[in-house]
Amino acid sequence: MVAGSTAEGISQPYSRDSDIDIMTVLTNMIIYENFPDTKSFKKGGYVLQMERDKVVPGYTMIKCIGMKSRNMPYISQIAKLKNIKLFEKDGCYFLRHCCDVHNFTDLRNSQTYSQTKRRRNGDHENFEMHSSGPAFNVNCETSKSKLKLNFDYVTAIPCFCLSHIQNWTHRTRHYGWPDKKLTSKLKNEIGYVVPVGFKGSRNFELEWRICYTGIEINLIHSLNETQIKMCVLLKMVAKAILKPVCKDITSYVIKNLVLWIVERNANEIFTPENLTSLVMLGLRSLRNKVNLRLFGSYMIPERNLFAGKITENEKAEMVRLLDEMLEEGPMFLIKFKELNVLNKAINETMNKPLLAK
Structure with missing residues (x-):
C-alpha cells in the first residue's frame, strides 16, 4: 500500500x-x-x-x-x-x-x-x-x-x-x-x-x-482546503529551512503538528485569509515543543516524537531560528535562497487547491 x-x-x-x-x-x-x-x-x-x-x-x-x-x-x-x-x-x-x-x-x-x-x-x-x-x-x-x-x-x-x-x-x-x-x-x-x-x-x-x-x-x-494548504506550507518550510538544521523535523512531525492544531482550535479560524497566520501558529507551536523536546504523537500522545532526538546544539539553533521567524512574520522567507520556490508555492496555494482529486 x-x-x-x-x-x-x-x-x-x-x-x-x-x-x-x-x-x-x-x-x-x-x-x-x-x-x-x-x-x-x-x-x-x-x-x-x-x-x-x-x-x-x-x-x-x-x-x-x-x-x-x-x-x-x-x-x-x-x-x-x-x-x-x-x-x-x-x-x-x-x-x-x-x-x-x-x-x-x-x-x-x-x-x-x-x-x-x-x-x-x-x-x-x-x-x-x-x-x-x-x-x-x-x-x-x-x-x-x-x-x-x-x-x-x-x-x-x-x-x-x-x-x-x-x-x-x-x-x-x-x-x-x-x-x-x-x-x-x-x-x-x-x-x-x-x-x-x-x-x-x-x-x-x-x-x-x-x-x-x-x-x-x-x-x-x-481536512478543509485551508488546513491542507497550511500543512503543505509548513512541510515546505520545514524541509527547506528547518530540516537542514535538525534532521528530526520530518514530514511526519509536521503532519502530527497540523492534526493537533486542527483538533485544538475552532474550525472558524481555518479560512483562506488566515493562511499565513496559521502557518505562524504552527511554527510557534513547533518552537515550544522543540524547546521542551517534548511532542506527543497525535494517535499515541504518550509517545514523545522527540525522545532520544534533537541534541542541545540543535535545540538551541532551532529555537533561535524559529524565534527569528516568528519575530519577522512571513517576511522571514526573504532571507533564504528557497524564496522563489516558496513564494511561487504560496501564491499558487492562495488560488488553487492542493488536495489531489
Whole structure:
C-alpha cells in the first residue's frame, strides 16, 4: 500500500525529490494486544501478541505465545520469512527485525548499496539503496534525462491495539474535530507495526514501532482546503529551512503538528485569509515543543516524537531560528535562497487547491 503524503493526496509544488512511501503489509500475520481464541484464526496465518510492558510508549515487542520449540511448524514457518528472524528470550520466542538491502541479511549502521546500470540508449541509471529507520530508501537517477525517483519501502505487520484506539476515540475534544461520525468509522481501522525500535534501547532489534497509517490518511482527507494548504506550507518550510538544521523535523512531525492544531482550535479560524497566520501558529507551536523536546504523537500522545532526538546544539539553533521567524512574520522567507520556490508555492496555494482529486 502507498503511504505518506502521496496516499494522503497532498502534493507539494515544485518538489522534485519527494519520496514515495510504500508499505509492504504481511497479510498472513496479525498481532493482537490480547491473545484471542485460536479457533477464530484463518488457516495458514500467524497470530502473535504484543508485549509492551518493558518498552517505551508507541513501541512493542512481538511474542509467539505458547511456542516452546523452534521445531514446531508455527515457529519454523515464521523463521523462513526473509527480513524477520526469531529470537529466544527468557524461554519465549520474539520476532526480531533486521535491516538489509541485499537478500535481507543483517545490514547495520546505515550501510549503502550502490549500482550503476547502462541502458541501451546509452543512458546510465544510478541506483542506490540504504536503510533509514524502518525503511529501505531507494534512489534512482538517470544521467541523461536527469529523472530522479525516490522510494521508501517499509515492511509492516497488521495489529489490533484496542487501548490506543479507545483512548483516541474517547478523548475530550472541545471543537468537534474529528466528529463522532468520523471517529466511529475509524475506530475499526487496524494499526501496523514497523521494524524499528526505540533509539538507544538495548532491545532495539526486538522492538517494533506502532503506527496508524490508515487512520492518519483518512484524517488528512477530512481536512478543509485551508488546513491542507497550511500543512503543505509548513512541510515546505520545514524541509527547506528547518530540516537542514535538525534532521528530526520530518514530514511526519509536521503532519502530527497540523492534526493537533486542527483538533485544538475552532474550525472558524481555518479560512483562506488566515493562511499565513496559521502557518505562524504552527511554527510557534513547533518552537515550544522543540524547546521542551517534548511532542506527543497525535494517535499515541504518550509517545514523545522527540525522545532520544534533537541534541542541545540543535535545540538551541532551532529555537533561535524559529524565534527569528516568528519575530519577522512571513517576511522571514526573504532571507533564504528557497524564496522563489516558496513564494511561487504560496501564491499558487492562495488560488488553487492542493488536495489531489
